[in-house]
Amino acid sequence: MAFQKITESESLYNHLEKMSVGELLENINREDQKVALAVQRAIPQIEQLVTALIDRMKRGGRIFYLGAGTSGRLGVLDASEIPPTYGMPNTIVIGLIAGGDTALRNPVESAEDDWIKGWNELQAYQIDKDDTVIGIAASGTTPYVIGALQEARKQGILTASISCNPDSPMAAAAEIAIEAIVGPEFVTGSTRMKSGTAQKMILNMITSSVMIKLGRVKGNRMVNMQLTNQKLVDRGVRMLMEELKLDNEQAKHLLLLHGSVKKAIDAYHKE
Structure with a gap:
């Protein structure tokens, strides 16, 4: 299948500015309902990744998320929630975003276009073969992420990708490709919407499942949560x-x- 940038395709809706507030909300919600079904179709690949992660993390392996813009922020968010929720050190799940911490609040020009920066940042953590690198990019075309995945895979490190376009360059660079094809965004190209929601759902599924299987939950309770408030x-x-x-x-x-x-x-x- 030829690569299609569905994330950039024309919205199914037009004249958004002429819609009432109620119409806007109903239509956004109608599109959001497609997200869970798209994620459901990716469960076999998510399961493959989670199963591999459990074994590797039992040996001391870590998860590294790499992304830019919304995707990068979602990776940092998921990583930052693991210590308080499951009582794990903040060195177990690590989120890296193109442009560094500044990019969490403000865009950093051209940071995502650097092919070698992602891998260089991973090397600063003495990454090894027990670790896993997960690239996150709605488009599946972000050089910062693809370059890091390609080099990590050459080094024998497990790689995975989370994207919202089928058969993307990022998916080709990863050993395990997770693709949640949510379709055109309500606002054309605004991947912070359905694509971002799909990515957040998948990240929740990955780390929640891993932490449960690593014994950080008893019954259905967060028995290792930090008592921070x-x-x-x-x-x-x-x-x-x-x-x-x-x-x-x-x-x-x-x-x-x-x-x-x-x-x-x-x-x-x-x-």
Whole structure:
């Protein structure tokens, strides 16, 4: 199949400025409903990646996300949520964005067009064969990402890609190609919309599944979450009250003493 840049194709809607607010919202929502189905069709490839990640991370491997613009920001976001949600160090899932941290809030001109910058940044982390590089680009054509994937693959490092165009150059560079073909954007070419939503869903699926299989969840609870605010302390207390049949005061004392729900449960059972 020849490469098609569906992400840049004409919107199915026209004269957006003439629509009422209600019409705009209904039509955006109508398009968003297509996203979950597109992601569903990519589950076999997502499963292949997650299965490989579990084994590699048990050996000490890390996940590196690379992207530019919206895609890069989504990778950094997903990586940044792993420590508070699952109590993992911030060195396990790492998000890199073309242009560095400045690009999280402001565009950095031409940063994504550098073919060697992504790989150079990966080398600063002493990347090795237990690690995995996941490129994220709605178009599947970002040089910053493709160059890094190509070099990582040459070095025997597992590579994967998440894109929203079929048979893209980025997919060709990756060992595992995840393609969520969501169709034209509501605003032509605005890949922060459906494409971004699809990428966020896939990232959620990847890291949530990996963390569950690495034992960071018990039942359906985030037992390793960091207690960084009162809401999370209260949530942890409720978990302990339910799990260990303690009263509120006992559960809170145990939680604050040990610093996490999992550690509190383990300590309780050792007593």
